[in-house]
Amino acid sequence: MTPSVGSGASRATGRPPAGSRLRVVRAGALTTVQDAGRPGWAHLGVGRAGFLDAPAARLANRLLGNPPDAAVLETTLTGCAVRPDRPVVAVVGGAGCRVTVDGRPVAWGAPVRVPAGAVLDAGPAGTGLRSYLAFAGGLVPEAVLGSRSADLLSGLGPAPLGEGDELPLGEPASGAPPPAGPVPWPGAPAELVLPVHPGPRHDWFTGAALRTLLTAGYRVSPDSNRIGLRTEGPALERSRTGELPSEGMVLGAIQVPPDGRPVVFLNDHPTTGGYPVVGVVPEQALAAAAQAVPGTRLRFVRA
Template identity: 45%
Template sequence: MTRLVVEQPGALALVEDLGRPGFARLGVAASGALDRSALALANRLVGNPDGAAALELLVGGFRARFDGGGWFAVTGAWGSVRLDGRVIAPYTAARAREGSVLEVGLAERGIRYLLAVRGGFDVPPVLGSRSRDTLAGIGPEPVRAGDVLEIGAEPAASVPVVDVDVAFPPPASTVTLALRPGPRADWFTDAARQALFDAEWRISEQADRIGARLVGPALERRQQGELPSEATVPGSIQVAGGGQPTILLADRPVTGGYPVIAIVAPGSLDAVAQLRPGQAVRFRHA
C-alpha cells in the first residue's frame, strides 16, 4: 500500500474533501475544502472522483516522502512544487517513485494549495466525510511532522492525458466578488448598502477557514437591537456591532446573531479561499 510520510507540514495541513452537508440541524457545518474547484481539478488530474480526500496546505512549506510510488497533482495556490528537486509544472499530474520527496514551496499567488494523490487519502470518515472542521474540532487532526497518511485503492478511471481546464494562477490584484442580497439587508442604511459596493475592501489578518474579516468603512445600521440567532450559509457577510463585515466560510457556526447584509454568490466562494491578508476586494451585484 502506498503511503505519504509527512516530514514538514508547513503552516497548516488539513485533510479535506467536499464536506459533510446535511448536519446543520445538529450544529455541524458542511466544512470541506475552501477552494472546491481546485480540489475537483486536482482529483480529476489524477483520475480520482471530484470529492476524494486531499490535503489543503495553507501558504506552503510542505515536504513529504512517498512510501511507494504514485500519481499526485497540486492545484489552488501558485508557487514552487518540486519532486526530488525537479520542478513540476503547475496544475499537472506527476508520478512519484518509491522514496520520492515532494516539496511545496511558499505560495506566490493565492494562499491554499490542494494536494491530491491517486486513490485519495484513506483516513477514517466522520459523519460521512474525511474533512477537518477547525471550529467543531471533528474530522482528522491537522497533519503533523511524522504522520503517515495511507493512500486508498486505485480508482477505476485512468490518469487523463490532457485536462480540459486551462490553469491560471489566482489573481494578486483586486478580486471582484458577486453578491446576493442578505436576509437582513434592510437592517442597514441606504448609505451602508451602497458603501458595500462602492468601497474597496481589504482582507484583514483575521482570516481563516471560519471567516475572513474585511477592513473598510463601517457599515451603519438602520435597525439597532439584538437579532435572534438564525441560520448562516457559506458566504454570509455578517456585520458586527462596530460595522466591520466578515465573510463566513466553510467552518463557520451554522447559526449567528449578527445581521447578514449580503451573501457571496456560490460562484465567487472559491476566489475567497485564495485571498491573502491585505489583498483588495470589491463587490458587484450577482
C-alpha cells in the same frame, strides 16, 4: 491557526494507518485533509467544511483519474512536504508554487511520479494562498458523517497535520489516468469581486451603509481563515440597536460584527450566529476568495 505538532497517525486519522501511507515531513502553516465536505448537517450544528477552492481541488483529482471529490491536502501559504511509502502519482495545483521531488524540480499543475520514500515538496505560494496536493487513489482517513474533511471550528475530521503524522493512501483506479495536457487552472484574483444578494437583515443597516457596501473599496484582512474572510475598510452603520436572536447561517453569508466590517462566511463557518447578515455571496463566487491573499482589493457588487 497554526496546527499543533504531535506524533501521530492516531491524531491524524483516529487509528493507526494500515497499508500504504503518506508521512508528513513538513506540515507548513496549516495543512488539512479536505474533500467535498459534509453538507446537510447544519440542523445538528455541524458545518460543511470541505475544499475552499473546489474547482482547483477537483481539477487536480481529474488529472489523476480520481473521483472529483476524493480527499486531498489543502495547504495555506507555506505549502507542505510529504513522503509516500509506495510509488504514487500526484498533482500539486491551486496556488502556484515550486514543486520538487527529492529536491528536483517537477511540474506544477500536472501529474508527477513520486517514488516510494521520496519527498514531494510543495513550496510557499507564489500566487494565491491555498495549494492542493492530490494523490492517485486519494487520501482515505476515517470518514466522519460521510466526509474526510477537517472542520477547524467543530474539530470534526482529521486534525490539522503536524510533522510525523501519517495518512492512509487509497488504491488508484484501474487503467491509465487521463492525458495530462495543458489545462486551465483558476488564477489568484488581483481584485476580488463578490456578488451580493441583499438580506435577510439588510434592514438593520442605514441606506448609507448599504450604498457603502456596494460602492466602497475593501481589502482582505490578514485575520481571514477557513471560517470567514474578514475585511478591512469602511464600517457599516446599523439603523437598529440591540441584540438579534441567534439564527441559522449559510455559506457565503456576510455577517457584520460590532466593528462594522463585513465578514464573509466560508466553509468552516458556524451554523448559527447573532450578528445581522447584510447579504449573501453565491457559493460559486467563493472559490476566488480562497486564493485572495491578505491585502487583495475587494469589491462587493449587487448580484
